[in-house]
Amino acid sequence: SQQGEEDPQALSIQEGENATMNCSYKTSINNLQWYRQNSGRGLVHLILIRSNEREKHSGRLRVTLDTSKKSSSLLITASRAADTASYFCATDKAAGNKLTFGGGTRVLVKP
Amino acid sequence: DTAVSQTPKYLVTQMGNDKSIKCEQNLGHDTMYWYKQDSKKFLKIMFSYNNKELIINETVPNRFSPKSPDKAHLNLHINSLELGDSAVYFCASSQDLVYGYTFGSGTRLTVV
Numbered sequence: 763s764q765q766g767e768e769d770p771q772a773l774s775i776q777e778g779e780n781a782t783m784n785c786s787y788k789t790s791i792n793n794l795q796w797y798r799q800n801s802g803r804g805l806v807h808l809i810l811i812r813s814n815e816r817e818k819h820s821g822r823l824r825v826t827l828d829t830s831k832k833s834s835s836l837l838i839t840a841s842r843a844a845d846t847a848s849y850f851c852a853t854d855k856a857a858g859n860k861l862t863f864g865g866g867t868r869v870l871v872k873p
Numbered sequence: 874d875t876a877v878s879q880t881p882k883y884l885v886t887q888m889g890n891d892k893s894i895k896c897e898q899n900l901g902h903d904t905m906y907w908y909k910q911d912s913k914k915f916l917k918i919m920f921s922y923n924n925k926e927l928i929i930n931e932t933v934p935n936r937f938s939p940k941s942p943d944k945a946h947l948n949l950h951i952n953s954l955e956l957g958d959s960a961v962y963f964c965a966s967s968q969d970l971v972y973g974y975t976f977g978s979g980t981r982l983t984v985v
Binding site: 792793795797799802803804805806807810848850852854858859860861862863865866868 | 877904906908913914915916918921923928929963965970971972973974975976977978979
């Protein structure tokens, strides 16, 4: 089974709007990361948040982490058509040696 | 320069055939991975090598055999291909999980 479950599975918004997606996971983690996958391409690392952090920003991205609820959210502000992609969360466990990915959220930003 | 390159990008083959996918990284990373992405976009780890040593071998049919001739290369050989092997296979590399993975662009395998 997947460590991360993402919600919603798909999201359609207008350019300029914000996009929010959530990730829940089952076991204790070291770090949580978010990746973007454009159609037909590999995944690209966006941002990492450590288990002792609650919020992190990078450009138009804002990530939150609630370890008590075992959940994270990714907010993309002022979305652009180029943000159209699938977004995945990934976790690694303490002393782990791999990332476990969620099922992804497909985001469509309409111009 | 492509950091993690996979070949071929597309592979269409008949059931029962044997095929290989190659992966090379020029980042100097110690660890390389193979992931399988199914039609619903779920990514599942298959194998991982650290400095040519196998460190992760998930529940994968033994028709799949990885080989790492050196730390910059990780190849995947698949024997007796089945319809269910159709998927996109991604190679990735990492120096430390804190920095995340660098992925290749994937190999779309279609078994007919």
